[in-house]
Amino acid sequence: MIIAITAFRLPEPISPDEARRIFLGTAPTYQGVPGLFKKYYVLxxxxxxxxxxxxxxxxxxxxxxxxxxxxxxxxxxxxxxxVVTYFDSPVTVDNVAQRIVADER
Incomplete structure (x- = not known):
């Protein structure tokens, strides 16, 4: 598995409420993307x-x-x-599903 972290500096700060509104507006575009397990928006x-x-x-x-x-x-x-930075993620811990997932190699 791979973790990609994207980050970009905004020209001026936005509030958590504004970020939530913006993120909810783009979230549907990430549904059903092949190979994407999860996306977390961050601010x-x-x-x-x-x-x-x-x-x-x-x-x-x-x-x-x-x-x-x-x-x-x-x-x-x-x-x-x-900016996109990639990290190898050979093991993840999912406490919601109560399981540990290892990359198949």
Whole structure:
């Protein structure tokens, strides 16, 4: 599994309520994306950095989302270039489902 973290500095801070409204507006676009298990929207405490934490099946599936069209969407919506950082995630702990999941290698 792969974790991708996206982050972008906003030109001015937004409130948690404003972030929630914006995030709810874009959330449906991530439903049904091949290989995407979960996405967590994030906002820094000072409201100046927003982004997401994504759990993917594979890097190839993650990279299929972060296209130039996606980058353009983020630039137009938030006015800033997003940064994407990838991490290998060989094991996850899911306390809701009460299970540990290991990457199949």
């Amino acid at each position: 820094s405490e000072d409201g100046l950095t927003a982004g997401g934490v994504y759990l993917w099946n594979s890097r190839a599936e993650a990279e299929a989302l972060y296209t130039e069209a996606w980058r353009t969407f983020v630039r137009e919506k938030y006015g800033i270039e997003p």
